[in-house]
Amino acid sequence: MSERDAAAEDVPGRSEQEATAATAGPTHVGTGPGPLEGGFDPPASADVFECGYCGRPFAEEDLLALHRGHAHSDQLSEPEQAAFEAAYETETGEMRRFQLKAAGLVVLLYFLLLMVYALV
């Protein structure tokens, strides 16, 4: 299954979760609707990208686009939807590169330890 499909399927899964979340507690501050609870503290000097739906501040345009796509998927305008998809695509690429490095690091750790054990 591609990451794209995963994103598309994210929606029903999430809303179901949120139905229980409303009573159970998690706030989904970053991705989904939930009480703001004054949990933000944006620096005065930096750029702030504010969500037009819920007012949450983000440090980058791409993060705002991702937030809108995850949290307000049923209300998005055409350009917002396009921005979400573009941001998601970019992020998928970055994530792949990161995972490649992570896998390399795990293998490296493993062999380093093996060598140390062989020497000690």
Place this chain on the structure above:
Amino acid sequence: MSRLRTRLAGGVAGLLALLAVADPALAHGGAVASSRRTVTVPTWLVLMTGGAAVGASFLLATFVTDRAMVRAVDGWRRLAPGPGRLARGAAKAVGVLGLVAVLAVAAVGPTENNAAVLFVWVGWWAGYTMTTYLVGNSWPGVNPWRTLAGLLPTLDESYPDRLGSWPAVLALLALIWVETVSPITDDPRPLAAVVVAYTLATLAGATVYGADTWFRRADPMARVFRYYGAVAPVQRTGDGLSLRLPGGALSELRVGDDSEVAFVVALLWATTFDGFVSTGVWADIAGTVRAAGVPLAPVYLAVLAGGFGLFLGGYRLSSRVARRTGDTYLSTATVARRFAPSLLAIAAGYHLAHYLSFLLSLAPAIVVLAATPLSTPPQVPVLPLPVWFDLVGMTAILLGHVLAIWVAHATAYDLFPGRLQAVRSQYPFIAVMVFYTMTSLWLLAQPEVTTP
């Protein structure tokens, strides 16, 4: 549905992979433990392996990027009916009778090998606490002080909100201090006095502010078990019990303010402190201090308070760094609150590592002493544990950390819209976890000594 199942299967496979990585470390740890006396593998290598296993678990967790799956794992549950009236009544009776029996035996029983002392420290503080995170938190049902408070009238004063949960934090640290400096861990009379003092304070608080408010906010023990209970698979819900994956319910634990974060940190520090003051390193320090003519009780207090400050400061600092690595405008306090539940998995793992051999080796003694609580038996049996048993403790520490990594991962995915952002936000916490793994493995590897 079948897709979800495939994903769950993938998730389980992923978790198994995490364990597989942790596994070589355990095997080696075992080799070390069994040969600790002859020293073939040095302690630093065990620490390094443990740290590497935790770091590798984090790297592997970054492969789980599907938000729906992360939520499905934490949200998995099976419902079961709750305990009936009879069971609830029995639990209350057991709690109150237990308290009365402890007080009576501690007050009039023998001063050597007293059954009440053993019951409180081995049975309750080690054994019962384990059931709260391994099975489920039954304390609200058993808590004898709650039952007694229910019989008293209440003034229902409104609890001063600005105090938050700080009274509970202070009370927990105070109890730990009393436990380490006073003879209550082997002398029954002072133990009885402490239990009476705790009973009076608790009943007074519950009378003034109402039992619900008191046990929810100010009482330290109720909170210890509630927090440990959030790690457990069996959870109480509005209409019965629900079975969750271990740690699954941590995503729903609300750590509401700074004082509750402080309590989580205090809980982790309490067990660590208990481990630290029984090491040879501490025995040397304490010996020197006493030789210099300084009374030890304030020194213990200073180390307890200082270490707590260090732990809390370190956690706050990690939250501040996480705010930067995660490129988010969430406040430091919010980040600290949201990641705090993951620390509870670590605290539970370390509690198990620290107390399991203590519990098992003294379990036969409890049985023998409980049979004849008012007379001193000629001999108290102790179960000898095989040397490889140290391996179980190391496993517990690593499993606690692996669970914490998963909880932190799920939290980050809940908090942040970006997947890479969620991963980066965890960097400082993972660094702290690697450091803490090594610290707790070191503490565990120290032979226990009797300190002044």
